[in-house]
Amino acid sequence: MKKRIGIIRALLYYRYGNFFINFFKYLGINYLISPETNKELIDLGVKNSSSEVCLPLKIACGHLLYLKDKVDYLFIPKIIYPYEKLYTCPKMMGLPTIAWYFCGKKKIISPTIKRNFFLPLFFLGLKFKKNPFKIISAYLKAKEKKENKKLSFDNEKLKVAILSHFYNIYNKEIEDILIGTFKKEGFSVYLKDDLDEKILRKKDGFAKNIRWAFERELYNAFKYYSDKVDGICFFFSFACGPDSLIGEMMAKEAKEKKIPFLTIIFDEHSGKEGMITRIEAFCEMIKKKKSL
């Protein structure tokens, strides 16, 4: 029977998931993706993880455990530098080792990626297919170019930028709470991932000192939006070291520039109502400031 690879719908899935799925698809490899994060998966991850780690990592563990007995292999790439020599977070890099613990080393397929995605995926492809040209072709076809939204700021009365990692925000429930509440309050919402790579990867000013790829992106998005929107909301997970450092920097700069800045820290115990109330109060404050 054809072997099946499991892909967890967590963490870097929200950045590279389509690319990896297309690669497997074009190569004719059978795969299974875990479902959208739900309460059951969160509980499974929380129950089986250390209380010290961030919620996104606990959720990733829930997805791992969900797929564990449904597939022959689990695909957990170890992305050290996604681009330049900028690191991902150590907890992301440690996920393949956590997966060994849960599922056994033999089950985990974990190519190590340091900027170059091609070679690790090429060797992975060779495990399943003999024809190297087919692997190269699958890789090239999978590399689709992301189209960025055209952003306009001039005609919008109320504007807010929500800054957060892709895996925090692209979840139906969180989207409804965060984006939904701002929209209900009449705000146009701008996200970090709406911005072009060129903006997110800038290395001028303080950004050049940030050695974590996704934190540099958050900071660059903050800089870009800070003179274009009426307020900035930073949404991050409790126990996230990199975000708490960058969050402090952004909050300090926002204070100096008098930009309304709301920090929401969440974990598995965060209540929906509490978050909505804080967002509504923040919106009210911006409206008063603008005399609307």
Ligand code: SF4
């Ligand atoms: S960056 Fe923060 S939220 Fe993301 S995996 Fe690392 S510690 Fe967790």
